[in-house]
Amino acid sequence: MQQKIQTEKKSPVLPVIGLMAGGLAVVLILLLTPWNLVPTQVTEDITVLAVTEYGCVGESLSGYSVVVEGCAADVGDIVPATFNVPAMAQNGYYDRIETKLAMVQP
Secondary structure (H helix, E strand, C coil): CCCCCCCCCCCCHHHHHHHHHHHHHHHHHHHHCCHHHCEEEEEEEEEEEEEECCEEEEEECCCCEEEEECCCCCCCCEEEEEEEEEHHHHCCHHHHHHHHHHHHCC
């Protein structure tokens, strides 16, 4: 009489866990990444408020304080400047949040 030996095959646990982790990472990157916090480079004309040894200090049309290095302008002049702002300031995200908050507040 022959004896049958049964062997159990283990399921490939490590590849399954790897695929699940990869899928979860993709979902989290697509859904939860704070795209609105990524800085966006903006070029605007600024009004020079002060001239220091570092350059000209001015205010952009959108209300950001900007320092332009190596600027030789006088106070009151308008010069172009490139600076970074959060993307949510440019895409209207703040406005949508304020609208939603106004609807919730009593």
